[in-house]
Amino acid sequence: MRSKRTLLVLTVVSIAMYIWAEHSHVTKKAPHFDDKLAAAELMKTMMDSLRQFQYANGIFPDEINDPNLTALIGQQYTRITTDIGDLDSKTTALNPNMAAVFINYFKEAGLEEGDIVAAGMTGSLPGMNLAFYAACEVLSLKPIVITSVGASSWGANDPYYTWLDMEHRLMETGLISRRSIAASYGGGEDLGGRLSPEGREYIRKAADRNDLRFIEEPNLEASVALRMSIYDDMAEDEKIKLYVNIGGGLASIGHGQNSDLIPVGVSSLLPILNYPRKGVIHHFSESGVPVAHIVNIHIIANNYNLPRSPSPLPEPGSGSLFSEIRYNLFVTVIALLVVVATLIAVLLFDRRLQQMDRPGADPDTLV
Numbered sequence: 001m002r003s004k005r006t007l008l009v010l011t012v013v014s015i016a017m018y019i020w021a022e023h024s025h026v027t028k029k030a031p032h033f034d035d036k037l038a039a040a041e042l043m044k045t046m047m048d049s050l051r052q053f054q055y056a057n058g059i060f061p062d063e064i065n066d067p068n069l070t071a072l073i074g075q076q077y078t079r080i081t082t083d084i085g086d087l088d089s090k091t092t093a094l095n096p097n098m099a100a101v102f103i104n105y106f107k108e109a110g111l112e113e114g115d116i117v118a119a120g121m122t123g124s125l126p127g128m129n130l131a132f133y134a135a136c137e138v139l140s141l142k143p144i145v146i147t148s149v150g151a152s153s154w155g156a157n158d159p160y161y162t163w164l165d166m167e168h169r170l171m172e173t174g175l176i177s178r179r180s181i182a183a184s185y186g187g188g189e190d191l192g193g194r195l196s197p198e199g200r201e202y203i204r205k206a207a208d209r210n211d212l213r214f215i216e217e218p219n220l221e222a223s224v225a226l227r228m229s230i231y232d233d234m235a236e237d238e239k240i241k242l243y244v245n246i247g248g249g250l251a252s253i254g255h256g257q258n259s260d261l262i263p264v265g266v267s268s269l270l271p272i273l274n275y276p277r278k279g280v281i282h283h284f285s286e287s288g289v290p291v292a293h294i295v296n297i298h299i300i301a302n303n304y305n306l307p308r309s310p311s312p313l314p315e316p317g318s319g320s321l322f323s324e325i326r327y328n329l330f331v332t333v334i335a336l337l338v339v340v341a342t343l344i345a346v347l348l349f350d351r352r353l354q355q356m357d358r359p360g361a362d363p364d365t366l367v
Contacts, residue, residue, distance in 0.1 A: 013342045017335035027323050032107055035138050036100035040316030043099040043134040046175050047072065053169050059161070065154065067311045070094050072126045074157040079199035082187040083248070085124060085152030089297040091309040093127030100321045101304055102135035108266045109242045109290045113140040118231045118289075119244040120252035120280055122186055123151030123163035128246050128294050133176045143178050144234045146215070146227055148186030148249035149203045150195060159202035164210045182230055183207040184215040190223040190251040191216065215251075220277065223251045227280050242266075243284035246294040253293075254279030262293045264300060 030036070047070055054060070054071040065087060066073035073090055075081075111117065117136060121129050136143045149164060151157040156166060167179040185192030185203050192200040207214045213230075217223040231240060245252045248259050255276040262270060262281065270285040285291050294300070301308055305320045 010342055010346050014339050017339050020331060020335050029323050030321060032103055033322055035135075036097075036103045036322055037317045039099035039103050039131075039134045039138040040096045042137060042175070043130050044096040044316050046130050046134060046170055047094065047096065049173050049175060050166055050169060054161070066091075068094065068313050070313075072156075074151065074153075074155050076153045078157045079159050079196060079202050080123070080150050080162065081153055081157045081199075082150035082192075082194055083124075083152040085154050087154045088309045090125065090127065090154045091311075092297050092301050092306070093125050093131070095127070095301075095306055095310055095314055096316045097306060097314055097319055097321060098127060098131040098300075099134040099138075101300060101306075102131050103139070104304075104321070105244075105266050105292050106135055106139055106141065106242070109292065111139065111141060111241055114142065115241040116142045116144060116235050116238050117242045117244060118235075118240045118284070119143055119145045119246065120148070120227070120249055121145060121163070121180075121245075122148045122247035122249045123156035124247040125294075125297070126156045126163060126166065128297070129163060132244060132246060132294075133170070136178075137176060144231055144240070145178070145180045146182045146184070146230065146251075147180040148184050148190060148247075148251060149206055150186030150192065150199075152248075159199070159206070162203070162206040164206050164212065168210050180210075180212060181234060182213040182215055182227075183210075184223065184251065186249055186251075188250070189220045190249070191219075220250060220254075220279075224254075224278070224280055224283065227251055228283055231280075240284070240289055242290050242292060243281060244292045244294065245279075245281045248295060250279065252280050254282060259295050262291075264293055264296050265303070266290060266292045 051069070051071040059071065061069050061071045061073065063069065068091070072094055073087070119132060121132070133143070147163055149162050151163070156163040164180060164183060167176070170176045171179050183206070184190050185195065185200055187193045187195050192203065204214065215223055215226055217226055248256065250256070253259055253262065257276050258279070261273055261275060267285070268290045270282060270291065275282065281291050281293065298308060307314065
């Protein structure tokens with residue numbers, strides 16, 4: 001009976017100290033909280049604007065493949081579809097909080113207001129393209145973007161409403177201050193390989209109606225060289241501080257296998273490997289410019305504790321990218337010491353009671 005009472009006391013004290021320590025936590029804002037929140041909110045505004053434009057033109061999303069009704073999930077196959085794409089990656093990328101990931105990347109690369117960021121993107125991942133632009137706007141960076149218009153399944157693969165058209169809409173509404181300065185087909189050899197002549201014509205028309213320079217070189221190496229020249233000319237005398245690749249455009253990464261060979265996220269220098277072919281990202285890295293490789297969206301989501309294919313979409317500012325729970329170390333240590341002290345006291349008290357129960361024991365001599 002005595003042992004049960006002492007165990008009860010120890011249990012009550014332990015539970016009380018646990019509750020005290022558990023409720024001592026505080027929510028601490030993550031670094032660059034204000035910039036991250038502003039970027040996420042801007043990305044959401046961009047998405048809303050593009051959706052409203054689609055609705056106004058009588059184009060409505062597929063509720064099955066686009067459960068969040070973003071109108072930013074394309075079709076499985078169209079005339080400008082270059083590759084088979086992963087629907088889950090497209091929906092995961094449309095989380096507005098992806099813009100905060102780019103804030104992290106840009107801060108990791110040491111970018112400051114007014115810095116130039118070169119980028120190569122495709123129509124495959126509209127969500128990540130939007131996140132990139134939102135972060136650039138919030139940090140007042142100057143993006144120089146070249147787009148491979150072709151898109152994989154479920155991306156911006158509507159021949160009449162390509163990624164270039166989306167950019168144009170965002171410029172018209174004042175949500176972005178810069179857009180692509182040149183475009184190409186994308187696809188095999190950056191020449192629209194795997195597209196029909198009709199598909200390539202749709203892409204040329206998209207570039208024409210958006211008044212963009214069109215890149216149509218005889219082979220991939222020439223396309224890479226021209227892109228490097230365009231970036232250099234547009235930067236003028238300023239230094240490009242980061243190159244960002246979004247998606248699997250061959251002119252940007254060189255070869256499809258490189259998508260997995262190049263580390264996801266920011267790299268100050270790419271690994272020295274036997275790359276099948278080199279693209280723009282390799283040339284920038286070899287010239288000492290840090291690079292950011294944005295593919296494998298599920299890896300990025302896991303790295304930043306973002307949900308996969310969320311429905312409904314999370315609100316801007318939710319998740320560990322923005323805040324983290326920290327426990328009061330002082331309270332935790334005190335609670336632990338109290339539990340330990342109680343345990344020792346209970347053991348000593350229990351031992352004394354056991355000794356007193358022995359026949360002929362002298363209470364004054366017991367310890």
